[in-house]
Amino acid sequence: MKKFLKKLFKYRIYLLMLAPAVIYTLVFAYYPMTGIVMAFKKYNYAGGIWGSPWNGFENFRFFFKSGQALKVTRNTVLYNVLFIVCGTAVQVAVAVFLTEIHNKWFKKISQSMMFLPYFISWVIVGVMAFNLFSSDYGFANRIITALGGTKIPFYTTPAAWPMILLFFNIWKGVGYGSVMYLAAIMGVDTSIYEAAAIDGANVFQRIFRVTIPSIMPTMVILFLMNIGGIFRGNFDMFYNLVGNNGLLFDYTDVIDTLAMRALISSNNFGMSAAIGLFQSILCFITVLLANKLVSIYDKDYTLF
Amino acid sequence: MKKGLALLLATAMTVGLLAGCGNGGSGQSSAGGSTTAAASGGGSSESSGSGAADNSGSSAAEDGAIDLSEHVDLKMYLIGDRTPDFDEVYAEINKILEEKLNCSISVDFLSWGEHDTKYSLLFSSGEDFDLIFTAPGWCHYQQTVALGGLYPLSEEFIQTYAPGIWEVLPEVAWQQAAIDGQVYMVPNFQQEFGQDVLAVRGDLLEKYGMTDIRNWEDIRKFYLACAADGIYAGQGGPWYTWFRSLGYTGLAGSPKSGETVMIHYDQPDDMNVYYLLDWDGFSEYCHQMKEMADAGCWSSDVLNSADERQTGLLTGRAATMVWNLGSCVTYAKQANAEHPEWNITVCDPLAERQKAPNKYTTNGIGINISSKHKERAMMALNEFYCNPAIQDLAMLGIEGKHWRAVGDNQYEVIDESNFGVNNNCNWGWTNETIRREEYIADMTPLDEKQKELLETWKADIREDIHPYENFSFDPTNVSTQFAAVEAAMGSYYDPLLNGLVDDVDASIEALRQAMDSAGMQDILDEINRQLEEYMATLN
DSSP states (O other): OOHHHHHHHHHHHHHHHHHHHHHHHHIIIIIIGGGGGGBOOOOOTTTHHHSSSSSSTTHHHHHHEEEEEEEEHHHHHHHHHHHHHHHHHHHHHHHHHHHHHOHHHHHHHHHHHHHHGGGSOOHHHHHHHHHHHHHTHHHHHHHHHHHTTTOOGGOOOOHHHHHHHHHHHHHHHHHHHHHHHHHHTTTTTTTHHHHHHHHTOOOOHHHIIIIHHHHHHHHHHHHHHTTTTTTTHHHHHHHHHHHOGGHHHHHHHOOHHHHHHHTTTTTOOOHHHHHHHHHHHHHHHHHHHHHHHHHHHHHHGOOO | HHHHHHHOOOOOOOOHHHHHHHHHHHHHHHHHHHHHHHHTOOOOOSSSOOHHHHHHHHHHHTTTEEEOOOOOOEEEEEEEETTTHHHHHHHHHHHHHHHHHSSEEEEEEEETTTTHHHHHHHHHHTOOEEEEEEEEEBBBHHHHHHTBOOOOOOOHHHHHOHHHHHHHHHHHHHHHEEETTTEEEEOOOOOOOOEEEEEEEEHHHHHHOOOOSSSHHHHHHHHHHHHHSBOOOSSOOOHHHHHHTTTTOOOSSHHHHHTTTOOTTTTOOOOOOOEGSSSEEEEEEHHHHHHHHTTTTTTTTTTGGOOTHHHHHTTTTBBBEEEEEHHHHHHHHHHHHOOGGGEEEEOOOOTTTTBBOOOGGGGGGBBBBSOOHHHHHHHHHHHHOOOHHHHHHHHHHHHHOHHHHHHHTTTEESOOOOSOTTSSOOOGGGTTTOOOOEOSSSOOHHHHHHHHHHHHHHHTOOOOOOOGGGGOOGGGGGGGHHHHHHHHHTTTHHHHTTTSSOOOOOOOOOOOHHHHHHHHHHHHOOOOOOOOHHHHHHH
């Protein structure tokens, strides 16, 4: 005990520096977690979170009873896999291109342009999409008809939507996402490139033999972090682009939008909490599994 | 060692937090217990805080005089946006309240855009307020009651603290507000017709050789004529007009805003409820819609369109708009001002049916369960409801500034820009026995038409009200099935209503299966059970 106090005193500055992070995590990550109990309660205003009566797993039932659980879970995961894989590929590609471009002005301007969509809210993106794809006044259909084709009714054609959603997701995230990889590439020791150049490596060999392997740890860590949200649909995106258009739901309905539709009229706190908990548990398991798999490949790349 | 230290620290803090929560929790639960106790005790109120005031209050109630010695600041939540002169008007109202009840009232607004999300937060976050606007169906009444957010108003409580309201409101108004036999809101009192009508392009009516739209056949004819002419007729399938034209209406509180279970309002002795998918009218409607949508009566994008009801008409993209009479006239005037050649008029597509006024519960006010001044809140509400001076102020603003009195019971607008007439969420206490009517000096053809329609409706009011029309389903016992059904309907329901599916019968069948597996039958059973109980209380 004495030894412990001694150490406490010895490292007091470090501990003090650590304190804000610890407190932040406790207050904003651990304390709210106590709200999980709501998923197992029949919430009422008078009882609040703690005083309301328990009702076991009742709150989870509506999700499975709706008959949509499998479909929306599948959609959520597939979309996220698509977004993570394609998003990472495009972001890395953009980062590599940007570092290979030596014209400073062009580089700065193109990077800013790519960053811009990140600041546009999904509500606006939804309006833009409607003006692009609506059948009466949509830009896309105007071009198609001007070229002599027949209109494509995008909003009644579900199969078109995975591509549309993927496009907007990548378009919106590429500027922000590529910054991480740009930073990672900047961190690569330039002497490696010089050595490669002396050995006669061309630009492609430089990229695939030096750059990509060097930023692999960053890619893996970001990948693992993205995996952590794989059962969470990006509600803003799906709701603003698809809305309540049932015709598209087979291809576009995700867990979050389904839960919103089911609960919007009843304000059921317990069921909302249950859906959130369901997603969190699945995400937690996925992260553990993915981390395990990564550790088999290389222990240094794991998150924890 | 370091790791152990971190662990210890973390544990210590977590334990501390948990202990904190535990205390808070027990405190809250005991508070909850006492509220229910107070509620079942009838007139008396909360235990915490104002115990002394309570005692004097309840004893005073027995004596017939109510103690107002303690000054109280009340807080009320309304829906909408604060107009520029709102505070000035309410300062006037407060002068009256101070004098009569030794209290003042402050108002906060939940805007139209955010009240869906913020309404429940007011209750769950324990916000301290007394009165709140509410209404079954469109303003969270059932949901809030289901979660125990509103104070149950016993007959004795109303009679004691709001004798004026008790005198004005008919028995049936309280029946409409009752959930499981208990009233939680004070409905407004007026004969208002919420009937949807059509604002129609007069030039097109003439072009297609029609003079009016009076029934479903006319609608059909006009819609198809528009489609053939290359203009959209409307912004989707006229579903409400369809079932109402057949003499049916939705059962309040059933899933999808009451559209999944129909009652035959036209036949008050028809005690059946009709499950939407077993009702012949639904399939018939969907087939007709498919035909109309394929003809091009409305855009194939309607499900994604964020257009408001009036957008199509105002921009010239659609030939009609559907809304209540007042809104249709307002927008028709606006469109006519910009395009006089359109000559927009208003038609009643249900002209051949008698009209019944809206339920009194279309607007109303409830008392927060955790309000510390329920009695005074009720008394203040009574003033809003029955004091002509306050009624005028809240509805019209300040006399001489916003409006001018014409005779005893009419008004003329002077300046509507800073305090919209009847547009400050004053609807919860509208009392038509003291409310002023508008005086219009020079009538436009649209005003004439509006007046004519209203007079026709009022002259021929539907007296035979179906008993189920005053019933409101309480889904608490089947909340799981309710949520599942609402989720399951998403893929098929709206596309069917707007004729956007490829195969109508197959889609209806798919919808039926989805709803069945989501537990629609349980909901129907519960509805039947509650209806039986409800009918038993009536006889």
